[in-house]
Every structure is written in C-alpha cells, then in structure tokens.
Amino acid sequence: MYKKINLLFQIFPNIFCYFKRRVAFFLFFCYNINRKVDGLMKKIICLFIIFFLASCGKKEDVIENMIDLSTLNREEILSYATSKKLDLKIIEQYDIKIPKGEFISQSILPNEKLTGKKELTVIFSLGKDPSVYKEYKINELGRIPVMMYHGIENKKNEDTPYTGGNIDKDGYQRTAEAFRADLEFYYKEGYRMIRLTDYVDGIIDVPFGYSPLILTFDDGLSNNIKITGKDEEGNLIIDPNSAIGILESFKKKYPDFQVTATFFINGGLFGQREYNVEILNWLTSHGYDIGNHTYSHANLEKTSISATQNEVGRIYKILEEILPGKYVNIVALPFGTPGSFSNPNFKTILDGTYEGMTYHTKSTLRVGWESDYSPFSSTFNAQYIKRIRAYDNNGVYFDIEYSFKQLQNNRYISDGDKNTITVPKEQEEKVVNKNGLSIVTY
Numbered sequence: 001m002y003k004k005i006n007l008l009f010q011i012f013p014n015i016f017c018y019f020k021r022r023v024a025f026f027l028f029f030c031y032n033i034n035r036k037v038d039g040l041m042k043k044i045i046c047l048f049i050i051f052f053l054a055s056c057g058k059k060e061d062v063i064e065n066m067i068d069l070s071t072l073n074r075e076e077i078l079s080y081a082t083s084k085k086l087d088l089k090i091i092e093q094y095d096i097k098i099p100k101g102e103f104i105s106q107s108i109l110p111n112e113k114l115t116g117k118k119e120l121t122v123i124f125s126l127g128k129d130p131s132v133y134k135e136y137k138i139n140e141l142g143r144i145p146v147m148m149y150h151g152i153e154n155k156k157n158e159d160t161p162y163t164g165g166n167i168d169k170d171g172y173q174r175t176a177e178a179f180r181a182d183l184e185f186y187y188k189e190g191y192r193m194i195r196l197t198d199y200v201d202g203i204i205d206v207p208f209g210y211s212p213l214i215l216t217f218d219d220g221l222s223n224n225i226k227i228t229g230k231d232e233e234g235n236l237i238i239d240p241n242s243a244i245g246i247l248e249s250f251k252k253k254y255p256d257f258q259v260t261a262t263f264f265i266n267g268g269l270f271g272q273r274e275y276n277v278e279i280l281n282w283l284t285s286h287g288y289d290i291g292n293h294t295y296s297h298a299n300l301e302k303t304s305i306s307a308t309q310n311e312v313g314r315i316y317k318i319l320e321e322i323l324p325g326k327y328v329n330i331v332a333l334p335f336g337t338p339g340s341f342s343n344p345n346f347k348t349i350l351d352g353t354y355e356g357m358t359y360h361t362k363s364t365l366r367v368g369w370e371s372d373y374s375p376f377s378s379t380f381n382a383q384y385i386k387r388i389r390a391y392d393n394n395g396v397y398f399d400i401e402y403s404f405k406q407l408q409n410n411r412y413i414s415d416g417d418k419n420t421i422t423v424p425k426e427q428e429e430k431v432v433n434k435n436g437l438s439i440v441t442y
C-alpha cells in the first residue's frame with residue numbers, strides 16, 4: 001500500500017496538496033447534502049468530485065528548475081527561453097580565457113527555480129580583447145630556448161673549482177644545486193616546458209602570456225636517471241639528486257611547469273645494464289622522450305654513408321625493439337657535427353636503412369649556441385635546430401644568463417591557444433602555417 005501511494009506521488013508530484021483540498025471540499029458538501037439535498041443533487045456533486053480529482057497533479061503551478069545552458073547553441077537557448085516565457089538577452093564580451101564564440105555564463109543558474117523569473121541573460125565570449133595582446137607582448141614568432149644538458153652530479157657548487165656549478169671547464173657537467181637553480185630561474189621567468197617533438201611539429205601548448213622551454217640531455221649518462229634499487233612493489237627507486245629525481249621533485253613543486261625533457265642515448269643506453277630497459281619504459285610512461293645520439297657517439301662530419309647508416313640506424317633499431325613506436329625520431333648530433341646542413345652525410349642521417357629497417361629522422365639538434373626560431377617562422381629549419389648550452393659563464397659567451405637576457409627582447413610569448421598563431425600585424429607575412437592553424441594579428 002505504501003509503495004503504491006509513493007508511486008502515485010511520483011507520477012503526480014503535486015497530487016497531495018490538491019487531494020487534501022478537494023477532499024475537504026467534498027466532506028463539507030457531503031455534510032450539507034445528507035441533511036437536505038435529494039438524489040439528483042447528490043449525483044451532480046459526485047460529478048464535481050470526479051472533476052476535482054481528475055484535475056489533481058495537472059495544475060499550472062508545477063515547480064520547474066533552470067537547465068544548464070552551457071552545452072546548447074544560441075538557437076537552442078532561444079527556443080528554450082521562448083518555451084519558458086523568458087525574455088532572452090544575449091551579451092558578448094571579451095574574455096582572456098574562453099575562446100571566441102563559446103559560452104561564458106547564464107543569469108539564472110542551473111537548478112535555480114524558474115518561478116517568478118522573467119529575464120534570462122546569457123553571455124558569450126568574444127575571445128581576448130585585442131589590447132591584451134599588446135599589453136602582454138604576445139608574439140608567436142618569437143624565439144624558443146632548447147637547453148642542452150649532459151650530466152647532473154650530486155655536488156654543491158662550492159665543491160667544484162669552476163664557476164656557477166660547472167663541474168668541468170665548459171659546463172657540460174653541472175651540479176645538482178646548479179640544475180635546481182636553473183629550473184627555479186626558468187619557472188620564475190615565465191617559461192613552461194614543452195616536448196621537443198611537439199616543438200618540431202609546431203604544437204605549442206603553454207598558457208597565455210607564458211613562453212615555451214625545451215630541455216634536452218645528451219650521452220645517456222647514469223646520473224640522468226640513477227637507479228638505486230627497487231621498492232617492495234618492484235618499482236624503480238630513483239636517486240633524488242639525479243636529473244630525473246630533480247625534475248620529478250619540480251613536477252610536484254610546480255604542477256604548472258609542465259615538466260618534460262628529451263634524453264639522447266648512445267649504445268650504452270643509461271649505463272645501468274640491469275635497469276636500462278626498465279628505465280626506458282619508465283621515462284616514456286612518465287612524460288619524457290628518448291632520442292638518438294648515434295651508437296658510438298660518432299663524429300658524422302666525415303663518416304662514409306654505410307658508417308653513418310650504422311651509427312644512426314643501430315640506435316633506432318634498439319629503440320624500436322625496446323620501445324616500439326614510443327621514441328622520437330630526432331638525432332642529437334654528437335659534437336654538433338656535421339657543422340653544415342649542406343654536408344652530404346645529412347641525407348643519410350635523415351633517411352637510411354639498417355639491417356633491413358628503414359628509418360626517417362625528422363629533426364637533428366646542434367651543439368650551442370643560442371635560442372632557435374618559432375616553428376611558425378619562415379626562418380625555422382625543423383631539421384637542424386640550435387640549442388643553448390646550459391652552463392654558467394658569468395653572464396657572457398652564450399651561457400644561460402646571457403641567452404635569457406637576449407630572449408627578453410624576442411622571446412616567444414604564447415596566446416594560450418595551441419590552435420592559433422598570434423603575431424603583431426607587421427610580422428604577419430613571416431608566418432609559415434603548415435598545420436593550417438588560425439592566424440590572429442593585432
């Protein structure tokens with residue numbers, strides 16, 4: 001019985017109040033009828049009662065709630081408003097975060113009661129106010145730093161005889177202290193990391209007003225990701241003072257830093273025979289990339305075609321076996337050679353065959369000495385990319401401080417939308433738009 005009543009209330013949610021009122025009405029009449037009214041009148045009154053009961057639950061004051069309009073288009077919103085007898089007003093306004101044409105807000109919130117509401121205002125985005133591009137100096141033709149690191153040693157800066165945390169004269173090896181300071185510096189200067197392979201492909205995804213930064217590590221040194229053992233569940237234990245240990249701690253400290261890096265390996269992989277394969281898998285499943293630094297760290301300036309194919313192809317073959325389809329087809333050129341893109345060996349570095357496996361290299365990296373161009377710039381050569389040597393030289397000769405000072409005038413500053421290329425109007429003709437993105441000028 002209880003279940004049946006419950007079901008009745010579900011079907012006619014407002015039946016209860018009507019029912020009560022009608023029953024009271026009915027009883028009142030019955031009282032009078034019994035005393036002085038005849039049979040015909042009783043029948044008429046019975047008809048009235050049937051009418052009242054039948055009208056229960058159908059009455060006009062059923063409570064309705066507002067719906068979420070954010071998934072509807074303008075036409076659908078208009079027909080919804082008309083059906084609810086609401087005066088619809090659509091406003092468009094600039095918004096720094098919400099792309100042009102998208103929904104921003106509704107004056108009557110979802111689930112709010114519509115009773116007594118007459119007006120509904122819906123706001124759509126006009127995209128960013130063009131004046132903000134100027135204010136933030138948005139320029140997606142600006143330059144991008146690709147940092148070249150090698151080893152990170154667990155030392156303090158005061159433990160080395162060289163300046164600013166360099167372990168050798170040229171700063172190829174750096175202390176953990178110096179590397180941490182570098183990362184703090186990049187973060188505070190408004191740089192956010194992107195993958196090297198995305199840079200080459202023209203996919204730049206950093207927030208509005210920020211600049212992209214790329215980290216690379218050559219030589220597959222064991223201090224890039226030093227494994228000290230395994231925990232009870234069989235997971236690799238990574239030395240917190242190796243490059244990956246430090247990068248992982250920054251991932252936690254600054255979740256918006258977009259921490260990533262590309263590691264370029266030789267035949268010895270990461271120099272940790274029992275863990276090498278697991279390391280490669282760990283890196284690719286934790287947002288890092290692996291590239292090719294030739295099998296024996298060869299100087300490809302004067303090697304024969306077959307030697308060049310062996311050096312490049314053998315690493316691709318190893319990577320294909322361990323990480324099928326998960327590595328990047330990018331070669332960091334050992335010693336930065338060939339020193340010229342017109343060197344005949346380049347053809348073989350880019351395309352060749354090794355033990356029946358054909359390879360294609362989409363990009364090569366040079367050694368030093370400055371930031372490179374935007375991938376949307378007509379001057380960008382994706383197959384031959386410049387890097388900044390990540391070292392300290394007291395702010396001179398193309399060290400980190402020097403290079404980032406240069407970048408203050410010409411750095412890439414993102415519009416926050418990877419599907420648009422935003423540039424000052426006078427630079428529009430320099431844009432090369434291979435991916436068919438929308439171009440915004442101001």
Ligand SMILES: [Zn+2]
Nearest residue numbers: 218219334335
């Ligand atoms: Zn190297």
